[in-house]
Amino acid sequence: MGEYAPRMRLCEVLLDSMYKGIYVFGEKIKRDKNRVDIAKLDTSDISGDKLTGGYILQQNYWDPSTSFQSNYSPIDHPGFDVHFVYEYPKPDVITAEQKIYIASYVDSLETALYSSDFTDPDIGYRKYLDEKSFIDYFLLNELARNNDGFKKSVFFFKDRNSKGGKLKAGPIWDFDWAWKNMYGCDIFSALDGSGWAHHINDCPTDNYSCGWYLRLFEDTTFLNNLKCTYQEYRKNHI
Numbered sequence: 001m002g003e004y005a006p007r008m009r010l011c012e013v014l015l016d017s018m019y020k021g022i023y024v025f026g027e028k029i030k031r032d033k034n035r036v037d038i039a040k041l042d043t044s045d046i047s048g049d050k051l052t053g054g055y056i057l058q059q060n061y062w063d064p065s066t067s068f069q070s071n072y073s074p075i076d077h078p079g080f081d082v083h084f085v086y087e088y089p090k091p092d093v094i095t096a097e098q099k100i101y102i103a104s105y106v107d108s109l110e111t112a113l114y115s116s117d118f119t120d121p122d123i124g125y126r127k128y129l130d131e132k133s134f135i136d137y138f139l140l141n142e143l144a145r146n147n148d149g150f151k152k153s154v155f156f157f158k159d160r161n162s163k164g165g166k167l168k169a170g171p172i173w174d175f176d177w178a179w180k181n182m183y184g185c186d187i188f189s190a191l192d193g194s195g196w197a198h199h200i201n202d203c204p205t206d207n208y209s210c211g212w213y214l215r216l217f218e219d220t221t222f223l224n225n226l227k228c229t230y231q232e233y234r235k236n237h238i
Helices: 096-113 131-143 197-202 212-216 220-234
Strands: 008-015 018-026 055-059 067-069 083-088 154-158 167-169
Touching: 055 096, 067 096, 083 096, 083 154, 096 167, 096 212, 131 167, 131 197, 131 212, 131 220
Parallel strands: none
Antiparallel strands: 008 018, 055 083, 055 154, 067 083, 154 167
16 A cells, blocks of 8 residues: 555564564554654754654543643544544653644644535645545555554654645554454444444444544545545455
8 A cells, every 4th residue: 555554573482491472573653764754853843844743643542741632522422532642752752832733733634624615625624634544544444343443553643744744644553453353332243344443432432533534434535535445456455
């Protein structure tokens, strides 16, 4: 798909000559030219183009010191609170100016997404959101029916405006709750593999999803692009 994902290797582990089994050895998600290739954001970058990137956000367990709260709730669960965790720069490093900027950017994105003109290519959500990355992210996590793919271990990143600057979905991460059936929610307990993972807010959950895909699916152009992307990938992968 052309998107970065953490590299993984299976390895046999011995500790003090005692065999401990087979482990997955993998990269963490980090800002790096060979990982999430976005601009380095220093504490001195508090204005101009440098302030606009790069950022990595996560949806995961949060507290007020590590995150900011969205001004919007998912359209199907108006009482749910949604939070975004500072992944890069880290919560103890990110400056007040950088916090204000990235929270304002996400707010602008959501304001456009939930407006009556949300499909407009110039003033709608596409002004702020990279469509291809969100399509690829959706396909990968729905194919795996990933329980965590839309509510926890969810990453977004943004480079400087001079380098494109739109918010991208990913990298993909955390598939230990994927590819299997789980009790407790109809979405994930269906033995035939049916059910949409991005409806995770309908299940008992330990962290609320932002639910953006529910609104994106109200855009027929996004749906058509999603369909065409899936069909294109399936040409060589049956």
